[in-house]
Amino acid sequence: MVDHATPNLPARDFAATAAFYAGLGFEEDYRSESWMILSRGPKDNCATLEFFPYPDLDPYQSSFSCCLRLDDLGAIMAQVEASGVPDARQGIPRYHPATPDPSGLTIAYLVDPDGTLLRLIQND
Template sequence: MIDLGLQDVRVFVPSQDFAVSQGFYEALGWQTDYLDHQLALMRNGQHRFYLQRAYVREWAENLMLHLTVADARACHAQIAAALEGNAFPGARVAPPRHEPYGALVTYVWDPAGVLLHLAQWDEAQAG
């Protein structure tokens, strides 16, 4: 087996409107660590991804990120409040629901249609 010495994995996330998507992720608690005309490195704690100034509808609407959170219900309430007033057109959030794989999940669609699964693991599934 090849040992890549893997230290990090970062996904490239599309944006239809780069500034709106950057603002959306910042409203969700991400910080912009790097920014140029085509790319923003977004960070939340030790977790990072690249936001791109690139959009292909089929790609954006099929990309999903599964994020483990401490409290899916609190995430829902905070994100619903952040989305009031339509500051991020196209973004939406669904109430949390239990999934058969053992998590309470709040689904969030970013302004480009990327689906975030904010998952709080059930006690039996955690760890």
């Protein structure tokens, strides 16, 4: 197995969080009262997000964020668009389409219902 890290993110409601991410192709791998793990893609090369309960989180005050480096940014962006997440600069949830960054990377931005910013980065 290759070393990897997984973001630990807040969720006000595990069921609502799982439903939102299911629209983006994530499946629930584990859930208890205190932890939830979602993954997307084949088990040997998947994107994994882990969530802890934070029922009192104000999504408009959240400063949580993470980067997901993806082999097929276009595929997840198609799912983001199909799921009905608005392409907007305000509001929660929302996304900003993928664009070339001055760093040379192609990056899209997604804000989930709990106010977490996910930077979706195309692997080279």
